[in-house]
Amino acid sequence: MEPFSQVELQLAARNHGMPLEALRYPVTPAGLHYLLTHYDIPAVDPSDFSLEIGGRVARPLALSLDELRTRQAVELAVTMECAGNGRALLSPRPLSQPWISEAVGTASWRGTPLAPLLAEAAPLDDALEVVFGGLDRGFEAGVEQSYERSLTLDEALSDDVLLAYEMNGAPLLPQHGFPLRLVVPGWYGMASVKWLARITVVAEPFAGHQQADAYRLRRDGDDEGTPLTRILPRALMVPPGIPDFPTRERTAVAGPIAIEGRAWSGWAPIATVEISADGGRTWAPAELGDRPTSRWAWRAWRYDWQAQAGEHVLSCRARDEAGKEQPAEAEWNVGGYANNGVQRVPLTVS
Amino acid sequence: MEPFSQVELQLAARNHGMPLEALRYPVTPAGLHYLLTHYDIPAVDPSDFSLEIGGRVARPLALSLDELRTRQAVELAVTMECAGNGRALLSPRPLSQPWISEAVGTASWRGTPLAPLLAEAAPLDDALEVVFGGLDRGFEAGVEQSYERSLTLDEALSDDVLLAYEMNGAPLLPQHGFPLRLVVPGWYGMASVKWLARITVVAEPFAGHQQADAYRLRRDGDDEGTPLTRILPRALMVPPGIPDFPTRERTAVAGPIAIEGRAWSGWAPIATVEISADGGRTWAPAELGDRPTSRWAWRAWRYDWQAQAGEHVLSCRARDEAGKEQPAEAEWNVGGYANNGVQRVPLTVS
Numbered sequence: 001m002e003p004f005s006q007v008e009l010q011l012a013a014r015n016h017g018m019p020l021e022a023l024r025y026p027v028t029p030a031g032l033h034y035l036l037t038h039y040d041i042p043a044v045d046p047s048d049f050s051l052e053i054g055g056r057v058a059r060p061l062a063l064s065l066d067e068l069r070t071r072q073a074v075e076l077a078v079t080m081e082c083a084g085n086g087r088a089l090l091s092p093r094p095l096s097q098p099w100i101s102e103a104v105g106t107a108s109w110r111g112t113p114l115a116p117l118l119a120e121a122a123p124l125d126d127a128l129e130v131v132f133g134g135l136d137r138g139f140e141a142g143v144e145q146s147y148e149r150s151l152t153l154d155e156a157l158s159d160d161v162l163l164a165y166e167m168n169g170a171p172l173l174p175q176h177g178f179p180l181r182l183v184v185p186g187w188y189g190m191a192s193v194k195w196l197a198r199i200t201v202v203a204e205p206f207a208g209h210q211q212a213d214a215y216r217l218r219r220d221g222d223d224e225g226t227p228l229t230r231i232l233p234r235a236l237m238v239p240p241g242i243p244d245f246p247t248r249e250r251t252a253v254a255g256p257i258a259i260e261g262r263a264w265s266g267w268a269p270i271a272t273v274e275i276s277a278d279g280g281r282t283w284a285p286a287e288l289g290d291r292p293t294s295r296w297a298w299r300a301w302r303y304d305w306q307a308q309a310g311e312h313v314l315s316c317r318a319r320d321e322a323g324k325e326q327p328a329e330a331e332w333n334v335g336g337y338a339n340n341g342v343q344r345v346p347l348t349v350s
Numbered sequence: 351m352e353p354f355s356q357v358e359l360q361l362a363a364r365n366h367g368m369p370l371e372a373l374r375y376p377v378t379p380a381g382l383h384y385l386l387t388h389y390d391i392p393a394v395d396p397s398d399f400s401l402e403i404g405g406r407v408a409r410p411l412a413l414s415l416d417e418l419r420t421r422q423a424v425e426l427a428v429t430m431e432c433a434g435n436g437r438a439l440l441s442p443r444p445l446s447q448p449w450i451s452e453a454v455g456t457a458s459w460r461g462t463p464l465a466p467l468l469a470e471a472a473p474l475d476d477a478l479e480v481v482f483g484g485l486d487r488g489f490e491a492g493v494e495q496s497y498e499r500s501l502t503l504d505e506a507l508s509d510d511v512l513l514a515y516e517m518n519g520a521p522l523l524p525q526h527g528f529p530l531r532l533v534v535p536g537w538y539g540m541a542s543v544k545w546l547a548r549i550t551v552v553a554e555p556f557a558g559h560q561q562a563d564a565y566r567l568r569r570d571g572d573d574e575g576t577p578l579t580r581i582l583p584r585a586l587m588v589p590p591g592i593p594d595f596p597t598r599e600r601t602a603v604a605g606p607i608a609i610e611g612r613a614w615s616g617w618a619p620i621a622t623v624e625i626s627a628d629g630g631r632t633w634a635p636a637e638l639g640d641r642p643t644s645r646w647a648w649r650a651w652r653y654d655w656q657a658q659a660g661e662h663v664l665s666c667r668a669r670d671e672a673g674k675e676q677p678a679e680a681e682w683n684v685g686g687y688a689n690n691g692v693q694r695v696p697l698t699v700s
Binding site (some may be wrong): 001003004005006007009010011012013014015016017019023025027030031032033035036037038039040042043088095096097098099100101102137138139140144167173174175176239242243244245246247248249251 | 351353354355356357359360361362363364365366367369373375379380381382383385387388389390391395403412445446447448449450454487488489490494523524525557587589592593594595596597598599601667
């Protein structure tokens with residue numbers, strides 16, 4: 001990797017990935033789930049809080065947290081991944097949060113489905129998109145803004161989109177959007193707006209920064225690009241053996257080693273996971289764990305490896321039921337998004 | 351800052367600081383407290399867990415978690431800081447976790463005092479030190495090891511040293527030492543051994559890596575150095591205004607701005623905090639908040655600033671009742687430890 005800049009280090013010091021040994025947990029414990037905050041974590045007084053639903057609707061709504069909590073409640077395990085996961089492995093490396101492969105986590109979100117609330121607000125005939133606005137505020141691309149993203153009306157009305165007020169059985173943590181956030185299962189994390197305070201139905205495509213400029217796959221600066229939506233398939237393993245501090249180089253003892261990990265895709269359930277112990281030349285199927293009870297949660301897998309003394313590079317790759325599979329190396333793009341190239345874990349066996 | 355290496359980025363992606371806006375919380379919420387893990391976070395089955403107290407004692411003990419929980423329980427708010435905080439600001443920069451200034455947090459730890467347990471084990475007459483051993487395992491300086499640190503017998507018997515099994519009212523999180531950790535209030539975090547499983551009384555000074563090699567202040571490679579112990583004074587502010595993504599450059603509007611933060615020292619209570627809005631040329635006293643109920647928790651402070659348009663560099667500095675105060679720049683040392691030079695927050699006011 002090319003050396004990292006101060007800007008990248010400042011971001012890495014604030015944001016954090018999930019240490020990969022935490023793949024052992026079906027639901028990621030508090031504080032281990034990845035976290036990416038564009039601006040600052042806002043302080044929100046829940047007693048003052050109100051969710052406003054307005055714009056091109058017949059019946060605008062303003063709802064307190066207590067009102068949201070009295071509505072239908074759903075709890076759903078969702079694997080969320082940052083669209084920038086893998087960015088640090090690209091060359092040249094786009095300037096943003098330098099994730100290696102750890103920007104992922106699975107939480108059990110509890111909240112109320114969005115669709116009935118939107119139906120109650122009654123979008124007008126010209127309603128096209130729904131814009132979700134957060135309370136976090138900063139500058140980006142020279143413009144002062146709150147974090148805002150949109151979904152098409154159809155996407156916003158789909159079954160599993162939640163307004164979540166709990167994570168893993170506790171109120172949302174400040175950094176995960178307290179007191180309320182959107183959760184869009186299957187999509188990269190940018191869609192799941194934190195500190196959600198405004199839902200605005202609009203009749204034109206939303207042209208805010210996070211929709212029209214950021215979070216698009218562009219070949220070059222002139223390419224208008226295509227918006228990021230659902231999470232591409234990825235498998236990650238718990239790196240076997242033990243690490244060196246500070247290099248993180250790993251060592252294991254020859255003999256049987258259970259290689260374990262999890263795989264996910266926002267497009268379709270996971271169909272296969274394969275393992276390579278020779279840097280990607282040959283592959284063998286991993287054994288998939290039980291199908292998760294939530295469609296949107298990652299799936300466990302396991303491979304029993306006979307480790308022989310020597311230097312190895314372990315890799316895993318996932319394919320989903322829609323036929324999407326991980327490439328050896330993903331295509332470069334301007335923003336450094338959606339790099340789901342296969343994980344490579346060097347390991348010395350002695 | 352000089353560019354950062356892949357090794358530093360790998361550490362920054364795993365470990366994480368406390369985003370400085372979280373200085374607003376007297377007790378740091380789960381997941382925002384700084385976290386530094388030398389090796390991997392171990393998986394510990396609490397039903398199998400036993401704390402062994404042995405070595406130069408008359409009555410070795412083995413205690414389950416349930417037995418520890420039936421003993422005297424104490425809850426204590428403790429500000430903990432990584433000994434490497436500020437390392438990224440040193441030049442040349444020692445190779446380890448590249449903290450800027452965010453490696454701090456305050457938790458409310460609940461557990462049982464160590465001293466009565468040690469007394470029950472009855473150290474022999476030649477007892478000199480107490481070695482605390484964790485379940486995390488890795489290589490460091492070419493040697494396979496578990497994380498181990500010692501205290502002198504006197505230090506180990508001091509009143510506020512805890513065997514903690516809860517953090518902020520919940521069982522320890524895996525990454526903070528589940529199911530049991532040592533908490534040594536007032537000391538840099540390296541003393542508060544996580545995943546604590548072995549307490550061994552010894553008759554010779556402990557010569558393990560984390561005691562004899564790491565965590566020492568050395569002028570150069572030939573210097574035997576002095577061991578790090580208590581936390582030097584530091585004040586940090588919540589950076590005012592709003593940030594740019596990705597540069598984190600900050601902007602505020604001219605007029606009154608309340609600058610708020612917290613200050614701490616492991617040597618003595620905080621005596622004064624001073625603020626400079628001109629990069630350290632002139633200083634004015636901040637107003638200290640109430641003395642914290644715990645001696646070991648940070649103290650809030652506040653300064654009402656009249657911000658005028660222009661470019662500013664805001665700084666804060668603390669002095670404790672023992673007369674220790676923050677330097678403008680701390681002395682360089684081989685390990686990059688204890689850099690409590692004053693924080694500098696550039697701010698554009700318009």
